[in-house]
Amino acid sequence: MTLSDKLYKWFDERLKLSELLPPIVKHPAPENVTSNPLYCLGGTAFLCFLILVLTGIFLAMYYKPTPVEAYKSVERIMTEVPMGSLIRSIHHWAANIMIAAVMLHMLRIYFMGAYKKPRELNWVVGISLLLITTTFGFSGYLLPWDQLAFWATKIGTGIAGSIPVMGIYISLILVGGNDIGPETLTRFYALHVLILPATVAILLVLHFLMVRLQGISGRL
Numbered sequence: 161m162t163l164s165d166k167l168y169k170w171f172d173e174r175l176k177l178s179e180l181l182p183p184i185v186k187h188p189a190p191e192n193v194t195s196n197p198l199y200c201l202g203g204t205a206f207l208c209f210l211i212l213v214l215t216g217i218f219l220a221m222y223y224k225p226t227p228v229e230a231y232k233s234v235e236r237i238m239t240e241v242p243m244g245s246l247i248r249s250i251h252h253w254a255a256n257i258m259i260a261a262v263m264l265h266m267l268r269i270y271f272m273g274a275y276k277k278p279r280e281l282n283w284v285v286g287i288s289l290l291l292i293t294t295t296f297g298f299s300g301y302l303l304p305w306d307q308l309a310f311w312a313t314k315i316g317t318g319i320a321g322s323i324p325v326m327g328i329y330i331s332l333i334l335v336g337g338n339d340i341g342p343e344t345l346t347r348f349y350a351l352h353v354l355i356l357p358a359t360v361a362i363l364l365v366l367h368f369l370m371v372r373l374q375g376i377s378g379r380l
Contacts, residue, residue: 198264198268199268199376201261201262201264201265201268202261202265204257204258204261205258205261205262205265205293206364208254208255208257208258208261209258209360209364211250211251211254212251212254212255212258212296213357215247215248215250215251215254216251216353216357218247219237219247219248219251220353222236222237222241222244223237223303223349225303225345225346225349226342226345226346227305227341227342227345230303230304230305230345231304231305231306234248234303234304255296255297255300256297258293258296259293259294259296259297262289262290262293263290265286266286266287266290269283269286272377273377274377278374279370279374279377281370282367282370282371282374285363285366285367285370286367288363289360289363289364289367292356292359292360292363293360295351295356296352296356296360298312298316299348299351299352299356300352302316302345302348303345303348303349303352305345310340313340313344313348314340316334317331317334317335317340317344318331320334333347334347334348335347
């Protein structure tokens with residue numbers, strides 16, 4: 161018996177994996193799903209999210225979320241930290257691919273009519289994930305805190321502030337005061353590494369659960 165078999169047996173005796181996993185893994189899917197690459201977009205986005213989590217943990221070890229040190233820490237990651245440039249590049253491209261995959265996934269769902277009954281709630285979850293994914297990209301774009309990041313923050317918080325009634329409060333929460341400063345960077349950093357990942361993880365669990373319960377739509 162190999163080491164992997166022994167480990168599986170050890171966990172199986174305690175968690176009953178042999179009873180729990182087959183119904184989850186071996187569920188039927190329409191024939192056209194397995195041969196159509198468009199149905200891989202959701203999985204591509206999820207894979208990118210996992211890559212972003214792993215590379216983001218590495219980057220967080222060296223990044224310093226202060227206006228004085230933010231750009232210097234990013235520069236150090238790119239020039240001094242072993243494999244730092246590679247990890248940051250993977251993080252960058254995984255983020256772009258994830259945004260594109262989520263958008264294409266939602267377009268596929270819409271044009272194929274897979275959002276219709278009984279999958280309306282899953283469609284709402286998907287729209288929420290799309291909005292959060294774009295927010296992810298925006299908040300990460302600001303973290304180097306260079307001139308591009310500063311003015312992007314200025315424009316982004318200004319757009320948020322233009323929302324009727326609630327805009328002024330949203331802008332105040334994002335900026336942390338009347339002017340962009342250290343509090344702004346800290347809040348976007350917290351949003352990027354704590355709030356958004358936790359929210360995405362919760363919504364993904366709901367999304368996968370509903371897909372499992374409702375099955376995969378085979379609409380063409």
